[in-house]
Amino acid sequence: MSSSSTTCTSHPEPPALNLIPSLPDDVALNCLARIPRSQHPNLSLVSKSIRFLLSNPLFFNARSQLQCTQSVLYLTLRSHGSSLLWFTLHQNPRNSSSPNLLVPVPPIPSPAVGSAYAVIGPMIYVIGGSINDVPSSHVWVLDCRFNKWQRGPTMRVGREFAAAGVVDGKIYVMGGCVADTWARSTSWAEVLDPAIGRWDTVPSPVEIREKWMHASAVVDDKVYAMADRGGVAYDTQNRAWEGVGCELDMGWRGRACVVNGVLYCYDYLGHIKGFDMKQGLWKKLRGLDKVLPRFLCGATMANVGGNLLVVWESEGGGKEIKIWCAEIVVSKNEDGELFGKIGWSGKVLSVPKGSSIVHCSAVAL
Template identity: 60%
Template sequence: MSSATSPSTAGDSDAPPPLLIPSLPNDVALQCLARTPRSHHPTLSLVSKSWRSILKSPLLFTTRSLLSCTQHFLYLNIRINSSFRWFTLSQKPPNPIILSQVPPIPSQAIGSAFAVLGPKIYVMGGSVNDIPSRNVWVFNCCINQWEIGPKMRVGREFAAAGVVDGRIYVMGGCLVDTWAKSTNWAEVFDPVVGRWATVVSPVEVREKWMHASAVVGGKVFAMADRGGVVFNPKWRLGRIRGFDVEKDTWKEVKGIDEGLPKFLCGATMANVGGRLVVVWEGKGNGKEMEVSCAEIDVRKDGDGGLSGSIIWSYVILSVPIVSSIVHCLAVGL
């Protein structure tokens, strides 16, 4: 009998995958692992190669989402001297705060735009030697790894970005001094097809610089030089304030003045699992700058206004005095 038909080798390719947990079907074992908090995943990954592989897979991310086991984590981007550092807040009060550094981005320009799509952070454009870049870097939070993404159609710096219906919209950050820049002032990235496409935009909304942006109620709100822009994805002009989705109006969040400093610059915020998380720069000791963070519960009060209460507020990091907060984002994993 030839070795090609030997009983010891025939049919090896059809062998069933190894069981993740003995005596349990793999689909049941996957649900057990998906219900485990992510803080335990580093320990679980030491059990076996199959566990290590499944804990980093998109299948686990999807299963956790379907089981409503998703946990939200804050990712913080800080510029220290001439480099950009990324951190994640993986544990918060009442537990001890744990701020971990994640792998450095291979190349980040000044004035990049940011968006979160699923378990991935997209860092788009920015200025390289005063030239707006088309580059896109993607960080897969499941496996803590950066990869290069599809380039945008035009270079951008200080653009606005947001995710609506599973697609990334990016706008502005470029002078409309050429046909290509005018036509592609706004673009959309569809992860299914993996490329950028033009979004038609009226002339009156084509601001160059976008200072901040957020997605509320399926609309991208962007703060521009002359007020603001709202992408519906139909366009209209607007101004940026605290937003009440149901009444479609901007309001001030009351009740948190005494617990937080008066922010002039160096502050950013994100919606982390339904709570407002604010990160800001403090004075420190003269040689180092303190980075503080607060979690705020925002709710409607009796007269239809917005009120907030501070859940916790702490210094989470000390960095050299010349540092600055760039951005923070929430990622559900």
């Protein structure tokens, strides 16, 4: 009897939520987890128990296990100096009467300039950046399931304008620090395993220790980091550093993202172009000349559900600028040429003049 009582005390039964009358809660959860995220606001109005479920980790775990998660865009804007504004895209492309728009989320507790960004599951890691012109080693984590911030593991060194990438659930960060001491030199590159919660050094040769990184991406388990003078790649499987070819180095400037193994970025001539790592060539993304503006000021990109989502700024007149988004379905023909087709495009936000796009990330929720 005592053994049975101990077992009941150690493993209490979860409270019944009565999600759907006449259905067991586990069956109801299985059904509700399959409903598209765009319908969750309406779903929350059905009952208090369902509204409670939508903010419960159990619900997000079920969506992940059922492979029902959807990619959601998170966007960071800089406004009035060091102030950072955070938004998430409420996407409703099939209903013209309910347009796509950016919805505010709580801002980061300690905004910094030149932070690096990485995404693992529903978490956005904001890494380093300078605060009052001093590179920081702090890491902040946004849990996008609940739009709440928490402190992450502190890096070994402070960084600003570093490169970051995620491979096999681990975050690799490199550069953004002056390698003028033994500690900074040995920690020029670090790796974080969130399951352990500790940053470890990644050995790096002296000749690659550039300070500033202007872009980064992950392709085929390699973290590419583009410095002011040349770029490097770290092969995470073989733990080896490689140089970056001239073709990629000369054509890649600024923000980029990877879709189906092709690295896309926006060039100074007003073109979206893609670099095929296997062919080693830059190619213009065709089919967009008549459907997008000639120049996309502040263009930032993210892979959202296998599509290329581009965010840019435009003059709004008066004291405002407009933030625009376009979702592009990208494909490659038999000759290797890249083509894009607009899924939807439109204005999603108006912000005070002087604001600028900092970064955008896609998160699975």
